[in-house]
Amino acid sequence: MRYVFLLFWVLSLPLFAKVDSTQVCHSCNVIQRDVDVAALATKWKSGTLKVLHLGDSHIQIGHFSGEIKRLLGVKTEGIQFPYSLAKSVDGRVLKSKSMGRWEGTSILKSSTGQNIGLSGYAVSTRDSTAQITFTLKDSLATLNQIRVWTHSDSCAMIPDVGLEFILEKRGYQGNVAYWDFKSYTKVSQFTLGLHKSASNQDEFTLHGVEILSNETSIDYQDLGVAGAQFTHLKSRGNVALDQIELLKPDLLICSFGTNEAYNANWNPATYSQAVAEFMQDVKAKSPETVFLFTSPPDTRSQKRIPKFQQQVVQTLSELPAAYYDLNQVMGGFGSSAEWVKNGCFLKDQLHLTKEGYQLQAKLFVLSLFKSWGDQAAIESLQNQVNQHTVSIGIPK
Structure with missing residues (x-):
């Protein structure tokens, strides 16, 4: 298969x-x-x-x-992934377009040292200018809450999804973390970028993005x-x-x-x-x-x-x-x-x-x-x- x-x-x-x-x-x-x-x-x-x-x-x-x-x-749709960056095809909910240097892998590949979570895929970069733009495939759909799943490490760069969003919460366990962002306006597209809070931060691994909702x-x-x-x-x-x-x-x-x-x-x-x-x-x-x-x-x-x-x-x-x-x-x-x-x-x-x-x-x-x-x-x-x-x- x-x-x-x-x-x-x-x-x-x-x-x-x-x-x-x-x-x-x-x-x-x-x-x-x-x-x-x-x-x-x-x-x-x-x-x-x-x-x-x-x-x-x-x-x-x-x-x-x-x-x-x-x-x-x-x-809610659950965790999504930019599959095309790992040489697969984008999912039903989001399409993605990248800038900069990204390296993708999956659980099918022999160990490369990259961490892989439940999505079975991961994309990593050491390029602080790298970005991924996510767009909802449904032209009528919007979002205002995002969870970004990442590798947790003192050397990891910090995700940033643009000025429309503020960081509400961060959680982590072992080597995985999530970052919750919220916007007061509805959007159909957002760009994941990176920034550093310390000079030793030089890598970033993405495990997926999740569209959140306040609805029960x-x-x-x-x-x-x-x-x-x-x-x-x-x-x-x-x-x-x-x-x-x-x-x-x-x-x-x-x-x-x-x-x-x-x-x-x-x-x-x-x-x-x-x-x-x-x-x-x-x-x-x-x-x-x-x-x-x-x-x-x-x-x-x-x-x-x-x-x-x-x-x-x-x-x-x-x-x-x-x-x-x-x-x-x-x-x-x-x-x-x-x-x-x-x-x-x-x-x-x-x-x-x-x-x-x-x-x-x-x-x-x-x-x-x-x-x-x-x-x-x-x-x-x-x-x-x-x-x-x-x-x-x-x-x-």
Whole structure:
């Protein structure tokens, strides 16, 4: 999957999609071992739930997690990143343009000494004149509060987002920090610049920017890296745990597995150990965090059957955490053939169309509502699922 990544966003534009309803296993559409997830119902209903959703390109593309956020009533977009500076493609919310010298990296690259957080990407500079201009892609949208996530170090230069903004708050933990800025006017664009408060400050690393809001809303951070495997996050995300300690998510959703399934060197024992260690590390930083793992969807990249798909699904199903079997909900192993035939996958047979991702998101959120026991929400979303499937050619 590593070789796909500069065009996958463009290719994921909405396409007309159909799927054979017999391929969707409605009775399977539940979260297994959901006791801890169910206990989060009160936070969801009060709008105080904090979710961190990590994964691969299925998450970076944004259609799957974006629809989840819409259905849960999330009013903020979460952490964004200037992906183009790390040789990927910009996200759904912000486009970016840089000046000066910036060096980008990701968790896919071998260690370069750069710190990488939950976004899975980082851009660094030693050029005090370097800038990045961020512009909202929605021409009608505006913002007046920004959080800048950076590396925390005595030698780090200080972020500055222009005269329209004042610094309201700074927080830090270990090697990661955030800077909160607020403007009394609404803007659609801002420029991140740098300044020094001491002569030894000669470097700067950006982990992302976040558009904040005063509205009470579920906090949902969805961060993915095209081509990523869970072990990339574990081995290269060297400030991710510090960031988790600051965020303290109530629910941590991990959506990896597609790239592992195609990896000829994947080892289930090594993988299970890495996941177990990560869970222990997270619990040490954020004891109340609940884990939810999702299986990878059934795929056929370049018409190849993923060598370890069944083993990956089996390994994930045996973890001591809540589990959602997206593969089984799709219809099980081999079900992607019908999804492809009916237009729910792109030509690569690895990524879904926007409609395909949105249908999967509706099914996933429906399983959450079942765990939370909200009958009204279940009935409302079930109606949306029915309407969605009818609109793309699935009979009720």
